[in-house]
Amino acid sequence: MIDLNLTPEQLQLQKKAREFAESVIKPIVEKIDGSNNTNLSPWDFCQDIFRSGAKLGFTSLLLPPEYGGMAGKCIDFVLVQEELGAADVSIACSYFNLTGAMSLFIARVGTDEQKKRILSNITSGEPLLFSAAESEPNVATSDMFCPIRDPQIGMKTFARRDDNEYVLNGSKSCLVTNAGIADGYFILARTSKEKPLPESMSMFYLPADTEGLNFGKRTEMIGWKASHHAELYLNDVRVSKENLIGVEGQAGQLLMLLPEVAIGLAASYLGLARAAYEYALNYAKGRVSWGRPIIEHQAVALKLADMMVNTQAARLMVWDAAVAADTNPQLAATVKAPTAKTFAVDVAIKNAQTAVEILGGYGVLQEHPTGKFLADAWIGYSCDFTKDILRLGLVNFM
Ligand SMILES: Cc1cc2nc3c(=O)[nH]c(=O)nc-3n(C[C@H](O)[C@H](O)[C@H](O)COP(=O)(O)OP(=O)(O)OC[C@H]3O[C@@H](n4cnc5c(N)ncnc54)[C@H](O)[C@@H]3O)c2cc1C
Incomplete structure (x- = not known):
């Protein structure tokens, strides 16, 4: 029997990541996105985010306890990545997903000396950023x-x-x-x-x-x-x-045995999909046309329902891939992770596009995050490997 209930510890971790995303990531992202200064280095702003997130254990979640890691399950990792992605998918993917996954790579295939030398810095909460x-x-x-x-x-x-x-x-x-x-x-x-x-x-x-x-x-x-x-x-x-x-x-x-990279990206894009849905939902409750909130027009309500359904479907695929990563890494790497990433990015693109539509003309204004959602979502098509290349890979397992 499949149990999709989160444990009290997982709910706590999810809450911690959500609070971090809301209170630490979002204010800085608003500053970065609101600036037209192309000379600006986002890392100047994001260093503090990364430092605080590393202290909270977001980069050492999956590492083994013998090197000071939290020995979390992949589902713990995706819970965190969804929350970070809902605040900003580039921060979730570039800083946390990449560092978390590459640390795991060392833990899996590195020598004892490499694990001691490199991982102990990460597990002691040092903000060691990887590329x-x-x-x-x-x-x-x-x-x-x-x-x-x-x-x-x-x-x-x-x-x-x-x-x-x-x-x-x-x-x-x-x-x-x-x-x-x-x-x-x-x-x-x-x-x-x-x-x-x-x-x-x-x-x-x-x-x-x-x-x-x-x-x-x-x-x-x-x-x-x-x-x-x-x-x-x-x-x-x-x-x-x-x-x-x-x-x-x-x-x-x-690297084929590191499905966590794609699963973390999928979870971050699930976060983006959710954020676009929630933003459009709030707007639809407040915007009035023909004498009532636009959510009461079925054309708008049905769009929101599709966003909700697709977001939940993406979440199930991401969780399914996460469970496979812990139980059958080969299956996770070859089928479940590329499937989840492909689908989550598609849903993020669809939701971002629908959010722009629901906001009417305001959807394209800089002051709303809808345009940012759309641009960030499109980038998901090709970050890591392209959607088409991932799908071609799946052909081998049909
Ligand atoms: C946000 C972001 C972050 C990135 N981060 C990193 C990083 O940290 N490190 C790093 O090394 N790289 C990074 N990349 C690069 C990324 O991995 C590549 O851009 C991606 O894999 C696509 O490769 P390409 O751009 O060379 O496209 P190409 O391989 O040139 O493909 C071009 C097009 O042709 C299609 N295509 C190619 N071959 C075939 C085929 N045989 N059959 C059908 N269609 C085909 C592709 O699907 C695509 O549509 C990043 C990219 C992005 C956008």
Whole structure:
């Protein structure tokens, strides 16, 4: 029997995350979104958010207790991500989801020394921000899923073994989240020129002050105004072999066993979908036309009902994926997580669009968050992997 009731501890965690989102994230997001200053660095505003969230354990929720983590279940993680995403999806995804998931990656595949060195900082509540770089300027990131066994296809960043070190050269795309502001970088690079991408990708951990690691200027996007993205350059970067994470050449397979990245994104987008629904609902209760609140016109009420139904359907899929992550990671990674992410982003886009419509002409004004919801929602289509690439991946499991 499936029990969808949350435990008292989970309800408490959800409440804590909601209060944090309302009182800490929202006021800062309003400042960032309300500013037309493109020179502004959102990280200047968001550092405090990240610091406080890390202290509350939002980045160490899933880590094992032996390294001081909270040993939470994936459902705990999605409860938090939904609340953070309802306040701002870029903060939820860039800062908390990314750092939480990459910490988990170390906990799963790292050596004892790496776990002690890196994870103990996170579990002691230090705001250690992570970045993960795979996409490259002149390579389709979708090549990561290419079934053709051609070594010419896919990323060009290369790591050459030199005694006890690797030497990394290449560049990563302007979309890399937290590039230039993170404390630690997970870099994907090829360690063989003869093997196809899935068998030649390796993951390296680079502290921010590593010599030869440089960054471009902040990328401007149509949404995700609170996050920071930039190009990343690797010029003869020397990394000791102790900073290879997992097995050489197997990073692709190992990342496949990290469904939490996509599940966390799905949960954050569920939060956005809910926020758009709640905003439109409130507006519809207050706006009067033809002598009564517009929610009393069936055309509007039915739109709101669809938003509510779709939000709940997305929540069930996210929770289903979260349960699978703890019980059957392979199934979660191959089917449940991409399914949940695809659906949650679709619902976020639909809800954001409907919210704009329900607000009439006011839906496109800067003073309402509806335009922001729409721009942020569209970004979900392609952050991590595109909707089409995720759906093509599902074809293998039909
Ligand atoms: C907000 C945001 C944050 C990001 N953060 C990071 C990050 O932290 N680190 C990082 O490395 N990258 C990051 N990215 C990059 C992201 O992973 C890629 O943009 C995404 O995977 C799409 O890759 P691409 O842009 O290279 O598109 P491409 O791979 O060039 O695809 C272009 C289009 O072609 C379609 N397509 C490609 N191949 C096929 C095929 N075989 N069959 C059918 N259709 C196909 C795609 O679906 C897409 O519509 C981020 C992107 C965004 C938007």
